[in-house]
Structures are given as structure tokens and as C-alpha cells.
Amino acid sequence: MKAPLLLLPLLLAPLTGTAGDWKKLTLSDHFFSEGGTFGDLNRDGVPDAISGPYWYAGPDFAARHELYAPVPFDPMKYSDNFFAFVDDLNGDGWNDVLVIGFPGKDASWLENPGAAAGAWKRHTVFAPVDNESPTYGDLFGDGASVLICMSGGRLGYARRDPAHPEAPWTFHPVTPPMAWQTYTHGLGFGDVNGDGRADLLEADGWWEQPASLAGDPVWRHHPASFGKGAQILVTDVNGDGRADVISSLNAHGYGLAWFEQLPPPGGETAFRRHDILAGDGAQKLNGVQFSQLHALALADVDGDGLPDIVTGKRRWAHGTEHDPEPTAAPVVYAFLLRRAADGTVTFEPRLIDDTSGVGTQVVARDLNGDGRADILSANKSGTAVLLSRP
Numbered sequence: 001m002k003a004p005l006l007l008l009p010l011l012l013a014p015l016t017g018t019a020g021d022w023k024k025l026t027l028s029d030h031f032f033s034e035g036g037t038f039g040d041l042n043r044d045g046v047p048d049a050i051s052g053p054y055w056y057a058g059p060d061f062a063a064r065h066e067l068y069a070p071v072p073f074d075p076m077k078y079s080d081n082f083f084a085f086v087d088d089l090n091g092d093g094w095n096d097v098l099v100i101g102f103p104g105k106d107a108s109w110l111e112n113p114g115a116a117a118g119a120w121k122r123h124t125v126f127a128p129v130d131n132e133s134p135t136y137g138d139l140f141g142d143g144a145s146v147l148i149c150m151s152g153g154r155l156g157y158a159r160r161d162p163a164h165p166e167a168p169w170t171f172h173p174v175t176p177p178m179a180w181q182t183y184t185h186g187l188g189f190g191d192v193n194g195d196g197r198a199d200l201l202e203a204d205g206w207w208e209q210p211a212s213l214a215g216d217p218v219w220r221h222h223p224a225s226f227g228k229g230a231q232i233l234v235t236d237v238n239g240d241g242r243a244d245v246i247s248s249l250n251a252h253g254y255g256l257a258w259f260e261q262l263p264p265p266g267g268e269t270a271f272r273r274h275d276i277l278a279g280d281g282a283q284k285l286n287g288v289q290f291s292q293l294h295a296l297a298l299a300d301v302d303g304d305g306l307p308d309i310v311t312g313k314r315r316w317a318h319g320t321e322h323d324p325e326p327t328a329a330p331v332v333y334a335f336l337l338r339r340a341a342d343g344t345v346t347f348e349p350r351l352i353d354d355t356s357g358v359g360t361q362v363v364a365r366d367l368n369g370d371g372r373a374d375i376l377s378a379n380k381s382g383t384a385v386l387l388s389r390p
Contacts, residue, residue, distance in 0.1 A: 021389040022352050027056050027064070029382040030072040033079050035295070035361025036378035039086025039095050041112060047367050049376055050084050050097055051383040058367065061385055067097060067110050067120050075380040076319045078102060083361045085136040087145055090165035098136055098147070104128045104182035107147055107158075126151075126158040126169045130180065131202075132251065132294075132360060133187040133230050139198050139209075148189055148200065153177045155187075155200060155207065174200065174207055174219040185251045186226060190234020192243050192261070193269065201232040201245065206269075224271055226259060230360070231296045235307050237337065238345045245271065246309060248293035252323045255279035256293055256311065256335070258345075276309070276335055276347045281324055288349040290331055291324040292317050299364035299373035301334040301350070303390065309335040309347065310373065312358040315380040330357025330381055353377075356384045 032052025041048045046058040053070040057063040073079045083100040090096065094112040097120070101107065106127035110120040126147060134149035139157055147158040147169065156173035186203035193199070197209040200219065203226055207219040226232055229248030237244040242261040249255025256277040262270045277293070278285050294314035301308040312332035320326050331354045335347035352375065359379035367374045372388040 023387045023389055024353060024356070025061055025385040025387065027051065027061055027383040027385060028054070030070075031075045031079065031380045031382065032070065032072060033081035033084070033378050033383075034359030034380075035081070035083045035363075036376050036383060037084045037086055037361070037363045038365050038367065038376060039097075041086070041095050041097075043094065047365065049383070049385055050086065051376065051378040052079070052081050054383075055097075056385075068122065075316055080105070082132075082359070083134065083136075085145075087136070089160065091162060098125070100129055100134055100136075100147075100149075103132050104130055107134075107149075123166050124168055125160075126171055128152070128182070130182045131184050131187045133185065133232075135187065135189070135231070137189060139189055139200075140213075141196075141198065148187065150180045150184060150187070150202075153180050155180065155202060172213075172216050174209075174216070175221070176218055185228045185230065186232055186247060188232030188234060188245075188247070190243060192222075192234060192245075194241075194243065201226065201234065203228045203232075222269055224259070224269070225273075226271075227255065227257065229255075229296075230294045233296060233298050233309075235298055237307075238343060239339055240343070246296065246298070248296060248311065249279045251294040251314075252292055252317055253279070254281045254289065254291050254324065256296075256309070258347075274345070286349050288333070290328065290333075292326075293358075294360050295358040295362040297362050297364045300366070300371065301364070301373050301388065302336050303371040304336075306337040306339065308337050308373075310352075310362055310364040310375060311335070312353075312356070312362065312377070314359060315357040329354040330379070332356050332358065332362075332375065332377060332386065353384075353386055355381070356386070357381055 036051030038047040049056040080101045085098040094114040097110040107125040130150040154173035155175045158169040158171045160169045188201045200207045205223040227249035233246040245259040259271040290313045292314040297310045298307045315330045332352045334350045338346045356377040363376045364373040375386040
């Protein structure tokens, strides 16, 4: 049901850096979820913010509406909402909300009541959803996103039946049984080899999508080491026409790197690691070091047309007595991609905020069409939107 409209207190102080000034809007100071997203839920053409049991109407995010009964969680423990995605899952013209809960549990979707208003009905999608960075995206380039996850020791995707939107989704494994378990770290998708088909990536390599999916074939595995971090991102970092890989090295430790895809020796892919943040916590690169990079996103933060990295420190991933520096400042950083004329690449760190941090999901999207990404942060500190101001 809809909650009464509420005007929330907003932090208006700008956070400065050469990537622009940032205005922080604090939407909630309660721990409801470890992730959130943007999407247009009321069909007004303006992105709204979705986090935990609420959605906040854009563009000012002051009016709060209820998705389900709100129950704040103990920040020393965990929530039942780790990821959120927006899509029209029943084809009625109104965007719904896909929620992935605690690792090893289920995913479900909340049905938008549309113009009739009222309660958002919950539908179970699939269980168990393993890995700590499952995702939802257009894996096959057909406009129909799928849930990408591990389940029962196999990597694959769950697809809905458009003719029966309320039915549970069907899981299609693409690998043989492996040693993966509920809390395995590192997952992503993207076209690694440039054949026009998106592949799946995990910590120990990438799985090549075949030309045909008939019969649910096992995808070919290409060994590589991408760390044991969070989201594994695919983009052409250095502009050489080959896809590269970006990931944190340890979701509960230190390190951030991009993996340069080299000209294939003998037809097999090879990667060279370039550290952006050191894997050694005692070492600083460009004067910056922080731990627990459990969420990453790609977005153009400074408006130069190149993909930058948005990440930060997860707030109290395992409470205040575990993991490196659990009580250090919950920072949000952008690492701005710079390409030199000689082909070399650097990432310039820019502090965006030091009181928000990230959860297991951080989302960056240009909300107002100024060419610069805005950011949603949801974690044990609460929920905030960071608006870029050139």
C-alpha cells in the first residue's frame, strides 16, 4: 500500500572534487537493504529511487511510497534485500521491482498495482539464488533480461515465461557442477571475445556463450583469475577494440584492478592485471586505500564519454569487529578513466562522499540528462542519492 507522503530531511552540503560537486539527499537513515536502484514506477517519465520497502518519487525523491511493510534491520546483522532491479515483468506497461534477498534464499518480484494503486503483490521467482553478486540483465541481446546467478553449485540463468508471468522462472545451468557455494564472490556478464554474444564471468574465468542454446549446452570455459571480489564488469578500458575486465580483488579485503585483454596467443584469451587500488592494505596508490569494495558499477561520472568506476566501502559487512578497518569512513569513490595519446591508461580517484559507503549493490545513472552519473547508495547507513552537479 502507499504510505503517506513524507518530506524527508535532505543533506544539501556539496561534496567537492574535480569530477563535479555533489549534493547528498538522505532518503532514510534506517537499514532496510544492501542495495537499491533507479526506475520509473509511476510512469511520469522521471526515474524514481527504489530501496528496501520504499520507492521515492523523482526528481526530488521527497515523496515516499511503500512497497511492503517496512521492518528495519539490526546493522550488526543482515537484511533480506540485497539487490533490486526494475522491469515490466508482466507486460502490463507498469514497471515492477525484482528483489534478490539474502544469499542462498530466493528472488521475488513485486507487482506494480498501476493506476489502481493498492498493495504490491509478491511473486516468488526462483530459489536458491547463490553467489554474493547475482545480477539481472539482457544476457542474450533480445531485450528480455534474465536473472544471472549460481544455484546448487552451477552457474546459469533463470528466465521467466512471458505467457505465465506469475509462474516461477526456469533455471538453465550453463556449467557442470563446480565447487561454488552460497557465499561465492564474483559474477558478471559481457561480450569478452567480441563475437556479439555476452559471456558469463566468475572469479576463475569466463564461460563462452555458444551460437545455439538448444538443449541447454555446457558453455566453454576459459580459465582466468579475476580476483574474488564483487561485480565483474566488462568494457573496453584502453580503447583497443578488445573487451577488458574490471573487478575488486577481495570483496572483504583490499584491491581493485582492471584486466587488460591481450592479443590472443594461439587463439586463447589472456589478461594482464593492472592495479587501481593495491591488494596490500598497507599500500596506497595515488594516495588512496580502503577495504570492502563489495559493489561496483560503470558509469560516465565526469561527462567525458568514457566509462568510470563507481565503488566504495561496504558499511559493516560483518559488523564492527570483523574485516579490515570495519569502522573506517564509509566512502564512495569514482575512479575516472583517462586515456593518454600513447595508449596508456590511468584511473584518477575522486572522493564523492565519506558518510554513505556502499552495500552489495551500487547503481549509477544520469538522472537529469547532464551527461554525468548520479548514484544511489543503500546499506547499513541507510539510503542516499548522490546528485552530480557540474
